[in-house]
Amino acid sequence: MRGGFLRAGLALAVSISPAAAQFDVYDNPSVLSLPTTLRATVRVPLASAPSGPADTLAALYPRLAACWRPPADLGAAAITARFALRRDGSLQGQPRITFARVPPERRAALTAETLSSLIRCTPARLKAGLGGAVAGRPIALRFVYSGPNQGDRP
Template identity: 55%
Template structure:
């Protein structure tokens, strides 16, 4: 009798899928981060201006350069070498930012003041270039998914900024 009671308790604790209502599903995971790397400032762009006109962006390959087009080299920095800064954020279907962009990685040989200026330049670029003009298909594919945009700046090559 005791054994029967123990078995009935175990069966009652099983999820419905284990009782023949369907296969067990693995736990849900976080969405994969969509990553892009862009050398800034972009060639052919004046820097700091949002791209206007033309067709809406339809691919990830075109999205990351369009978001990086607003990046400007900050003024007032001493000369420094290669800098990499990654900004993580998400977009809505209409191309606007969800929440606040965050810095997830930075490799800057500059001092604390220079690092703060470079981080602000990167966050400002995302703010200035959004909402991005994207197609409904791309908007549906990326809505709510984390995007990681890595800005690579080679510095002024000894000329100072």
């Protein structure tokens, strides 16, 4: 009796094992998700550059926008760059532009300035906790420029 029960239990365990392995949490795409994109909007140019290392997301975004300068003859505009940072605050990969609201003839100048400003402002000075929190996560940073007379809105 005892041997029969043991054999039946082994047979049951063997038949369940392969099926259970197919639905492992790490292999099931419905359980996995992409990292959440960190989003922010910064009005540029900034009146003053922030100092010291950033320890919060609210402190990080102005540091990433501090190097932005308006291209010549730019009216009101908005542009969004998507990128990721490493723990040390340096860029991970190449930033890319995902949105721009600007006249077509000014788009190339605005895109070039935005990408070069991110390169100039990185590596951002980050405290260790924030560096670990943002490392590898996508960041979508929207730069909003009101224009030279500050009354225009994009």
